[in-house]
Amino acid sequence: MSTIHWTEMSTPRSAHWHSESATPPPGRVIGADDRMKADAAYRLACEDGALLWRGDFHNARQLLQALGRRIDRKPSRQGGSPAESFHLHRRARGHRARVLGRLLVLLEGDYCLNLRRAPDVRRACVEAYGPPSEPTAVSLTELLGVIGAHQWRTKGVEVPALGARIHPHYGVFSPVRGEYVDLVAQAPFPAPAAARAGRRTAFDLGTGTGVLAAVLARRGIDHVVATDISPRALACAHENVRRLHLTGHIDIVGPGLYPPGRADLVVCNPPWIPARPTSAVEQGVYDPGSSMLRDFLHGLTAHLEPGGEGWLILSDLAERLGLRTRDELLDDIKAAGLHVVGRTDTRPRHPRARDTADPLHSARSAEVTSLWRLASAQRSAHVQAVADVLPLTCAGQGTADPQHRSP
Template structure:
C-alpha cells in the first residue's frame, strides 16, 4: 500500500477497500463506518461518486443559528465522510486512474514540492486543483479594478464587502500604514491605490507572505513574516482578523476561526503603541460571532475600553452573498 499524504492534516482511513464501482448509498455506508474507499475505476466516476455523496449529505444542511457548536460538529462529520474517497498518485505524481487530469502542478503548489507515489483524499486533491485555478486566473477585485491571485492556503477574497469598506473609509494620513494579517495583500493594495505612500504588511503565514509579495509587486509595500505588529508606528493600522473565536477544523480555516479570539485581542492590545499621534486603527469585523452567541457586542466594546481605545466612527455594510441572514460587516475606526 502506498504511503498517505495530506496537506490538511486529514487522517488516513484505518481500513481501505479497493473499489471500482459503488453506489452513493454504499459509499456513505462505508465512509460512515470508517472504511476508506480506495478508488480504482475511472477518475470521472470517482468525481461523480463524491458529488453524489456531497449532495446527499447536503439535502438537510445544518443551520448554524440553531447551535453553532452542533453545526461545527456536523461540518466536521461531513468533512470526514467525504474524505474517505481516496485516489493514488503514481511515481510521476499523476493520478493513477483512467481519465484523470494532470494535477501535478496543483499538488506541488499546495505541498511545497512534488508529491509522488502516495495516496490522498480525492476531496483534498480537488481542492488543490481548484486553488491552483484561482491562483492562475485570479479573483477580480472591484475596488482595485484588477485581479488578485491567491495561493493555496491563503484566504480567497471572494466576499469583498470588507475590501469595499477599506476603500470607502475616510483616510486619516497617507504617509505610512500597517496592514496586520495581510493574507493575499488585497487591503494593502487598496491602501496603495488610495495614495498611501508606504505600507508595511505582515502575516504569520509564510504562504501568505509569498502570496502578498506576488500581488503587491511594484507597489510601495513591504511584506514581512511576523505575528501581528512590526516595530513601526503609523497613522493608519488596518486589520481584518478571523471573525469567529472558535477552533479551526483544518489549516484552511485559519482565516475565519481564531481560537480564543487571540488575534483580535492581540491586535487591540497592541494597537495603541503602534499608532502615531492622531492615527486610527481600522478593525474590520463581521457580527457573526455575536449572531452565533460566541461574543456579545458588550464584550467587544469592553475590549476596546480595556485596550485604551475609543470608537471614532464606524462604517457598516450588508454582505451580498445569498446565504446572508442579516449579517453586518463593520469597519471600526479606533483611536487612542
C-alpha cells in the first residue's frame, strides 16, 4: 500500500493511502480545519497538493461544495463533433474529480472517522473495503460514495420486473436503468431442443447484482449460471440470489466471463461505452476497446446448445457519440459466426435523457437500447435449407425480422 506523510503540531505523521480510482498518493499534504478558506484550498488542490481535514465534518462537505463551484466557474470547451464533445466532457469530469479528490480524511484503524459531527462510517467502510487494519487516508469524495453505497445496499432498488428489491454493493453497477431489465423480462425464449424439452438452461455473463439472472429464473429458466470478473459483483449476486430465495435455480461462478459447458440461452449486458473507466463502479459503463462485447460474441457459438440464442443488451449511445459504428457492431457479429434472429428496441427512461444542461444531451435524448437475439450462422443456414424444401405455403413462416422494433 502507498503512504502519505504530513506534519501535525510539529510531529511528522503518516498513514496508508487508498484510492478506488488508483489515484497515486499526493506528494504534498497539509493539515486543514475550519479556518481554511475555499480560495486557498482551491489553489492548493489545483497545484496537486492535498488537504487532510481535521475540523468539522459538515464544514468539510461545505468546503467540497465551494471547490466544486470554483471549478464550474471556468467555462467548459465545446467539441465540434459528438466524439470530441464526449472526450472533452470526460476530461472535464476527470479534472473535477482530481481537484475534489484532494480533500482527504483519515480513517482510524477501526474505520472510525474522528471528526466533529462525523457519522459512524465503520459498517459502510467494512462493506466497501473489507476488515479494518491500520489508519488509512481516503478522499472525502470517495468516502461519501462509500456512505451512499451503504444506503443503497440497505434500502435496495425496486425492480418492477421482479416485484422485489435488488441490493447493490459498493463498486457494483446498480440496476437503476430499468429498460434493459424489462427487455430481458419480455423477450421470447428460444424453443429448447427436443432432447432437453422441459428443462431450460441459461448463462448470465457479467451478472453484476444478479438482477438479470433473477429475472430469468423467475421467468421459468430451470438453471441459470451467472458469472462476473469482479469479486465484489460475485459477492453481491450471491447475496441477492439468497434474498430472493433462488439459490436452487442460480449458481454464481467466477471470476470469469464464460462458465464451462453450453446453455439454451446466453445473456450479456456488457458496458456500453468503449472508453477507459476511472473507478470501480465505472467498469459497469465503460469497456475499453469493446473487449467484453467482443469476447462475448466470439465465445458464443461454442457455448450455445443446438437451437440456442445469445441475447446482447446494448445501447446505441456509443454510436451516437461517434465511438463505434453500427457497421462495426454488425461486422463483429458476422465475424463471430453469428446471425441476427431479431431485435427489440426501447427508449431510456432515466432523468439524464431529459437533462438539457447535460453536454451530451443530444446523444442521450436520442439513445435507443436494444436486445439483439443472436444465433449461430450454421443454425440459420440449416433452418434456411429446411425452408427451401418445404411447400411454398409454409416457407418463411415463423421467421423473425432482424430489424423489428418495439413500439
